[in-house]
Amino acid sequence: MSGNETKNVRLELDWERFMADNDMEWVVKPVSWDEGAFIGNGLIGAMIYGEENAKKRNVLRFVTGRTDVTTTRTDGPGFRPRVPVGELDLELEGMIYHPTSMRLDLWNAELRAVLTTTRGEVRVRAFVHSEAEVMAVELETTEGEEGAHLAWYANSEVDPVLKHADGINSNQYIPEEEVDKTTGKDGISFSIQRYAPNEGCVAAWKEVRASGGRRSIWYVSIANGHDKKAKAQAAAAVKNASESDFGAWIDAHRQWWHRYYRQSFVSIPDGRLESFYWIQMYKLASATRADRPLIDNQGPWLAPTPWPGIWFNMNVQMSYSPVYTANRLEIGESLVRALDENKEHLIGNVPERFRHDSAGLGRNSSYDLKSEVNDEVGNLAWICHNVWRHYRYAMDDEMLRNVLYPILRRSMNYYFHLLEEEGDGRLHLPPTISPEYGSFTRTKVRDCHYDLALIRWGCETLLAISERLGEADPTCWKWLHVLDRLAPLPVDETGFMIGRDTPLAYGHRHFSHLLAVFPLHLIGCDREEDRELIATSLRHWIGKEGDLRGFSLTGAASIAATLGWGNEALRLLQALLLIVKPNTMYKEAGPVIETPLAGAEAIHDMLLQSWGGTIRIFPAVPDEWRDATFHDLRAEGAFLVSAVRRDGITRFIRVRSLAGEPCIVRTGWTGVVRWRKAGTAVAETLVDVGTQEGDIAVDLQKGEEAILYPDGELPDLRIRSVSPSGRPVRYFGGHKPWRLYGFPFCEAGN
16 A cells, blocks of 8 residues: 555535535515524524514514523512513615515525515625624615615514514513613714613614715624623624724634534535535524523524523533534533533522532523422433533543533432432432423323433443542442442333333323433443334334424434434434424424424434444435535544445545544444554554444544545545435525425426
8 A cells, every 4th residue: 555645535625615505595585583594603693584564564674682681580480581682673665575585605604685675676794793792784775775774673662563473472571671772982872771770781883884875884782781881892892893894804704604614524415404404503603602601492593482591401402412523512612611600500409408419400590500400300410411422522631520520420419319229129219300291290200211311321420530530539439339229210011111100101202211322322222132122112202193393303313323223314304304494493382492403413323423432434324325425523532533425335434533542433344444544654454344333443542543444445535525416405594395396397308
């Protein structure tokens, strides 16, 4: 193999062109939150759509939010809910008519629109700057629309025709607000909104007109609070942006997004799912950043909802689930930081008699994580699993020692206070809640699967952490004792049960009774009896259709992928696409953000899995995906992995070690496999994996990478996008079902 030391894997991709086919597009004006265009920078965001009521048909709304604007309820106890801020309205001379078009450019993270009205035309460009707390809206008008203008309305000032377009949620707390509008120096205007003496927000804006009068740019910022400091913060953001060179300012915004997208690459032959995937990557970075509040149920796009906060019995966990494999760990930093900064509140969430050694997290809270633990006990432990994943994909021992270890230890200690030894010598749990099962009757079950699985995972993980850090924890005997004596997970002929004496008897939308399978992976598929148990449980759960939701399908798809059932996982995700909204958002009784993001994680699970110390390449690719490729996806142990599948065969795998951890790769190949360290003259290694699943141990030091391929010539190491025929380009945005099938009478030759 002389000379091969110079050959390395490389991605050959025109990113802008590739991403353009995945953009969201509207061929008519969107008229609801369900199909609006969304922009955001992890703190400030806007959902952009209009209204069909004749009184407001001349308006395009930028319904604006800032995630950390909350208030204290005056109608009873509860966490501090998020509250609507207001909106920037583009008010046109004429009614928005046809042909009108909008497009969300994912690559540049900006909206561009051409609005045709009964009077003329207005061109719009809008984005929330990636590095400044400012939304910019650029307008260019033709004759007849010279009077088109933007106006800011605090939430209480919004016309009822617009405010109620998405319905009214009677469960949502909307505070009374006092609004003062003023104009300060430098031409900056303010809307100061007060909910309480120390609660409110400030909107600041400035219009900059270009010479000629038909082009203008509005700069808008929202600050949390209503005092002089908040006003000065908003004013400074607007001043700095409006006085910057606009072209350079846009370039800085775009460069951030271009760096973000390039962290990893995925291409699959299902055009709809590929576009869906990349929109979720855009949504993640629009919803949070490393230094921003963690992802709540809505992201920056608050709408009428009964859930104006953070839910911990699934929502947060699923929202963050795709960041790890996608190699976008900085997005996950917002969750790690939230736990670290609120440790004392986590301790205060448990009864006082347990606070000396315990911590917990109830079902929902505001960003301070104040939420008393009642009968739903395991939420903090499940959140810790996300942080453990963050650690395993980064191998950051400092974060492990200072953040995860003390919090996970306290979450387990709370469980230990609840465990009771019974006559069989086993440790059992009193009645607790399995999330979402029998919610309306507040069903509680003994030896709940949800809790038993989390206890077992938590104890095993604490032992692994102690060994990793080389610290002999004086309480490790408890972890060993509990693992030895803990009651087994309840099982019957239908598979895993909700809890002891409680089978899955009716429709259940949550996979809380399958947590040991996914995402904890306490039970794998290497033993046939385990595979059969997982398969039986999955079939029984999904067969009870009564209460299935979108997130049921994402969980089921990931479990199917764990079993290697690619065809079934694909069907579940295709069913999901019938449930998500045209703009890939999701709604039940109100908008929630987690389900589509978990759909992106299910796609990862079809392409790459790395639980249990083994990196699995294309573990659940459906039969129809003859071609697929990914580059720099991340695996446990801090590995960057790339692979190319062509004509139904994996052509090569590249693994790069970022931490020097042990590396076992399940290739799926049989027979002789070759591997060599890239960029070196080290002789290649030949391994005969026989007829097994192709597990290969690869010895890599930190910074080294290996290329693996079936016996024969070194394959082409270029990574390119998959180009399926007949893909529905820009399917998402406005509702466009015809793009799945095309117009047969418009085909060439007809």
